[in-house]
Amino acid sequence: MRLRDNHLFRLIIFVILPLIGLIVTSMNSGSYYSGLVHLFGINIILVASLNLVNGYSGMFSMGHAAFMAIGAYASAMLTLTADQKVFLMPALPDWLMHLTLPFPVTLLVAGVLASVTALLIGFPVLRFKGHYLSVATIGLIVIVRAVLDNEDQITNGARGVTGLPDYASTGIIFSVAILCLFVLYRLIHSSYGRGLIAMRDDWTAAQTLGVNLTTKKLSAFLISAFMAGMAGGLWGHMQSVISGKFFYIDTSFKIVETSIIGGMFSLSGAIVGSALMTFIPELLAPLETGITLFGVQLPELYGASNMILAAALILIIIFRRQGIMGYSEIITDSLFSRETYLSLFRPDQYSSLAKAIVTLPVRSWQSLKARWVGQKHKSL
Amino acid sequence: MDTLYVLSQLVNGLKLGSVYAMVAIGYSIVYGILRLINFAHGDIMTVAVYTILSLVTIFGLPLWMSIGASVVMAVVVGLIAERTAYRPLRAAGEETTLVSSLAVSIFLQNLMMMIFSPQRKAFHLPENLTFLHNFNGIRLSTMNIITFIAVIVILVILTFVIKRTRVGMAMRACSDNMDASRLMGININHVVVIAFIIGSSLAALSGLMLAGEYKTIDPMMGFVPGLKAFCAAVLGGIGSLGGAVLGGFVLGVAEMLFAGLMPTEITPYRDAFVFVVLILVLMVRPNGILGSREGGRS
Amino acid sequence: MLEVTDLRVKYDTIRVIHGVSLNVREGELVALIGANGAGKSTILKTLSGLLKPESGEILFNGQPIGGLACHKIVQQGIVQVPEGRQIFSKMTIKENLRLGAFLEVSRKRWEQNLERVFTLFPILKERYHQVAGTMSGGEQQMLAIGRALLSNPRLLLLDEPSMGLSPLMTEQVFDVLRTLKQEGITMLLVEQNAYDALEISDRTYILETGTITLEGDSRRLINDPGVKQAYLGGV
Numbered sequence: 061m062r063l064r065d066n067h068l069f070r071l072i073i074f075v076i077l078p079l080i081g082l083i084v085t086s087m088n089s090g091s092y093y094s095g096l097v098h099l100f101g102i103n104i105i106l107v108a109s110l111n112l113v114n115g116y117s118g119m120f121s122m123g124h125a126a127f128m129a130i131g132a133y134a135s136a137m138l139t140l141t142a143d144q145k146v147f148l149m150p151a152l153p154d155w156l157m158h159l160t161l162p163f164p165v166t167l168l169v170a171g172v173l174a175s176v177t178a179l180l181i182g183f184p185v186l187r188f189k190g191h192y193l194s195v196a197t198i199g200l201i202v203i204v205r206a207v208l209d210n211e212d213q214i215t216n217g218a219r220g221v222t223g224l225p226d227y228a229s230t231g232i233i234f235s236v237a238i239l240c241l242f243v244l245y246r247l248i249h250s251s252y253g254r255g256l257i258a259m260r261d262d263w264t265a266a267q268t269l270g271v272n273l274t275t276k277k278l279s280a281f282l283i284s285a286f287m288a289g290m291a292g293g294l295w296g297h298m299q300s301v302i303s304g305k306f307f308y309i310d311t312s313f314k315i316v317e318t319s320i321i322g323g324m325f326s327l328s329g330a331i332v333g334s335a336l337m338t339f340i341p342e343l344l345a346p347l348e349t350g351i352t353l354f355g356v357q358l359p360e361l362y363g364a365s366n367m368i369l370a371a372a373l374i375l376i377i378i379f380r381r382q383g384i385m386g387y388s389e390i391i392t393d394s395l396f397s398r399e400t401y402l403s404l405f406r407p408d409q410y411s412s413l414a415k416a417i418v419t420l421p422v423r424s425w426q427s428l429k430a431r432w433v434g435q436k437h438k439s440l
Numbered sequence: 441m442d443t444l445y446v447l448s449q450l451v452n453g454l455k456l457g458s459v460y461a462m463v464a465i466g467y468s469i470v471y472g473i474l475r476l477i478n479f480a481h482g483d484i485m486t487v488a489v490y491t492i493l494s495l496v497t498i499f500g501l502p503l504w505m506s507i508g509a510s511v512v513m514a515v516v517v518g519l520i521a522e523r524t525a526y527r528p529l530r531a532a533g534e535e536t537t538l539v540s541s542l543a544v545s546i547f548l549q550n551l552m553m554m555i556f557s558p559q560r561k562a563f564h565l566p567e568n569l570t571f572l573h574n575f576n577g578i579r580l581s582t583m584n585i586i587t588f589i590a591v592i593v594i595l596v597i598l599t600f601v602i603k604r605t606r607v608g609m610a611m612r613a614c615s616d617n618m619d620a621s622r623l624m625g626i627n628i629n630h631v632v633v634i635a636f637i638i639g640s641s642l643a644a645l646s647g648l649m650l651a652g653e654y655k656t657i658d659p660m661m662g663f664v665p666g667l668k669a670f671c672a673a674v675l676g677g678i679g680s681l682g683g684a685v686l687g688g689f690v691l692g693v694a695e696m697l698f699a700g701l702m703p704t705e706i707t708p709y710r711d712a713f714v715f716v717v718l719i720l721v722l723m724v725r726p727n728g729i730l731g732s733r734e735g736g737r738s
Numbered sequence: 739m740l741e742v743t744d745l746r747v748k749y750d751t752i753r754v755i756h757g758v759s760l761n762v763r764e765g766e767l768v769a770l771i772g773a774n775g776a777g778k779s780t781i782l783k784t785l786s787g788l789l790k791p792e793s794g795e796i797l798f799n800g801q802p803i804g805g806l807a808c809h810k811i812v813q814q815g816i817v818q819v820p821e822g823r824q825i826f827s828k829m830t831i832k833e834n835l836r837l838g839a840f841l842e843v844s845r846k847r848w849e850q851n852l853e854r855v856f857t858l859f860p861i862l863k864e865r866y867h868q869v870a871g872t873m874s875g876g877e878q879q880m881l882a883i884g885r886a887l888l889s890n891p892r893l894l895l896l897d898e899p900s901m902g903l904s905p906l907m908t909e910q911v912f913d914v915l916r917t918l919k920q921e922g923i924t925m926l927l928v929e930q931n932a933y934d935a936l937e938i939s940d941r942t943y944i945l946e947t948g949t950i951t952l953e954g955d956s957r958r959l960i961n962d963p964g965v966k967q968a969y970l971g972g973v
Binding site: 120184185187188189190191192194195196198199200202203205206207209210309310313316317320361362363364366367370371373374377378381 | 477670723
Binding site: 606609610612613616617619620621622623624625626627 | 786787788807808809812813817818820824825826827828829833836837838840841885889
């Protein structure tokens with residue numbers, strides 16, 4: 061039996077260890093590393109929701125940053141105090157000026173507003189074929205940015221809005237992330253999701269099967285934007301500063317990049333991709349300030365990490381187009397299956413886990429040998 | 441509003457439009473054959489401009505020589521991008537190559553930052569090029585006039601090449617049906633390489649024109665104009681050279697009229713305006729002003 | 739002339755041709771028949787260089803050509819009339835024919851080959867300056883064959899020339915093939931239309947899911963009870 065087929069093993073790797081990690085993070089909130097973990101959580105929401113559109117429904121949107129921006133600004137408007145708003149957003153109507161809502165509610169409003177934006181842009185744009193849709197969604201980012209930078213009576217212009225309260229705790233970020241993943245997981249495994257996938261794989265066939273393509277496309281786009289809006293709200297409260305330049309084409313591209321690297325046909329891919337793309341840039345960051353490598357003092361290589369990631373992306377799309385996780389859903393399958401949690405109470409799971417661990421060295425040796433022999437055979 | 445002001449905005453639009461047109465031709469040539477939106481096109485302009493600046497300021501080369509070198513540099517970069525990031529993906533979907541070209545774009549932007557620092561640098565053309573001629577109150581620099589003429593000349597030459605020569609026929613064939621072209625004995629790699637050589641050379645020239653107009657350069661300078669030129673190409677009917685030029689002029693004039701004639705509160709929405717126009721055009725005429733319907737005339 | 743030994747071809751990761759061997763001799767018309775998805779087109783595409791073989795040998799006049807780029811193979815005189823015509827629909831008939839004579843070798847004989855194509859297909863002369871996409875399916879097939887003839891073929895590969903055509907048109911296409919055969923052009927014909935293919939060809943290979951199950955003289959196969967049962971409607 062393979063280790064990864066053991067439910068108890070899955071429970072430990074995908075539930076218990078991450079949970080411990082999150083608890084440790086929440087106890088050290090405010091530290092540099094907890095900030096990274098929070099970013100990881102927000103990236104999961106962004107990428108998983110983008111996968112619903114780009115991976116499962118066969119459209120290719122690059123507009124996620126626009127929805128993040130809407131969410132972030134909406135949530136700022138609803139959480140700042142009247143004193144702050146008078147100063148930053150003087151043109152707000154009176155009722156909004158004095159309105160402050162609890163954070164979870166503002167997140168929902170942020171999502172709704174992002175969805176409304178998606179609806180407005182989606183109606184004209186979702187009919188576009190292939191990459192025209194991508195370019196139009198880039199256009200959406202440019203349009204939203206122009207509004208944010210120029211309506212300075214409401215958005216404080218390019219200076220941005222500062223002083224967002226620090227509401228984005230480990231608990232709320234990951235609750236939202238898990239909730240989004242769960243909703244997406246159930247959606248994808250429902251008849252709705254099968255319709256989406258049918259539409260992605262064969263446009264005409266799906267139509268003849270009675271899939272209503274316009275509603276399907278639009279609804280997937282709206283759900284995705286809703287989640288991106290919430291993620292934007294969380295991001296704003298994590299950074300406490302927001303402005304148009306944080307939600308521009310490069311931000312969107314990072315999300316698309318993460319989605320492709322992890323695997324856009326898989327929600328687990330969103331998790332793996334987000335993990336890599338959150339933590340690897342931190343490892344590369346020293347390059348930008350100049351490091352000593354093997355005794356050689358490297359100069360400051362400004363832009364090096366983005367360059368390396370761009371090159372990595374090209375390599376991934378050439379050599380493994382389906383991304384790291386491909387179509388595998390092992391992480392979400394484990395997270396959302398009853399079996400995983402029940403395995404705690406099943407003695408046979410303990411014994412088979414023990415057996416799998418004991419026999420692991422032998423099995424990996426065998427599989428290595430098989431692969432090596434296989435290779436040799438092939439080359440003959 | 442007085443006519444002279446409107447007229448000078450119109451001329452400014454043509455000025456801007458001729459740069460867009462030049463970039464759009466390059467976009468269109470590559471797009472026509474590979475169905476690839478080459479986002480890196482704008483960044484190849486940046487590479488060319490930095491090449492000129494370095495050669496002139498550091499090595500003291502004369503401008504014309506540096507321009508020649510910048511064209512060579514642009515072609516080399518364009519061909520490397522084609523070989524490494526686009527050719528392996530030729531069988532993949534158009535969204536895949538789009539992402540790949542964005543990655544190349546980001547790679548180049550960051551490479552420029554690494555080499556030349558993210559700071560803006562001044563870029564001055566010699567005075568005989570920036571000299572302003574006054575035509576009854578409408579001012580045009582020598583460079584503007586050269587740009588305008590260059591666009592028309594390039595359009596005429598390329599149209600001739602594509603309609604009348606063997607290479608041009610091969611290019612049209614590839615654009616029409618890639619697999620059938622291969623079966624005719626056309627080496628499509630050659631055709632693609634030629635398209636990239638033309639596209640990148642034009643990018644280099646348009647970079648020079650853009651920098652001459654802005655008078656400053658930075659590593660990100662090419663991206664947004666590149667994107668707008670793509671809009672121009674779509675507007676005119678992408679894949680058609682005349683369409684690219686027409687789209688470039690229409691977009692340039694529309695943008696300048698918007699900037700010059702609209703109330704000042706909305707003029708900062710220039711960039712947004714371009715994309716609104718793009719979305720409207722794609723809704724109403726998905727094939728652009730001069731674009732052909734599938735199976736229609738060329 | 740053409741010698742294929744133990745050819746294997748993969749589409750992505752799935753192997754569709756499992757060790758096919760066949761040969762075509764100078765002046766022969768050889769048919770390759772089989773059901774939909776048997777791999778007939780895959781074999782032709784591999785011969786013309788559109789697909790790369792996984793393993794096996796393809797010899798043309800004794801020279802290995804397996805895995806060469808398409809344009810190199812065309813240069814040697816292997817010319818394919820592709821499935822579904824694949825004409826240049828936005829270009830004129832004239833330009834389509836010109837593209838057939840794209841290579842140096844065939845450009846030299848343009849005049850003479852064009853004359854021959856016009857005699858075979860007078861319709862192409864009539865519509866010389868018309869855009870190809872406006873023609874009917876049958877006319878497009880004529881254009882595709884005419885275009886291939888302008889490439890100066892030493893071996894003509896025909897991929898389902900009767901596909902999607904009316905019975906009348908199909909008959910016309912086969913008439914043309916008969917004429918070409920009389921002129922001594924070597925051909926490899928892929929068809930689903932088994933009866934016509936067997937009737938016109940000298941020898942036939944029968945392909946089933948990527949392997950050749952039967953081969954032999956067409957006249958003998960057409961009377962073979964098994965073949966009748968499986969491919970000719972069991973008369």
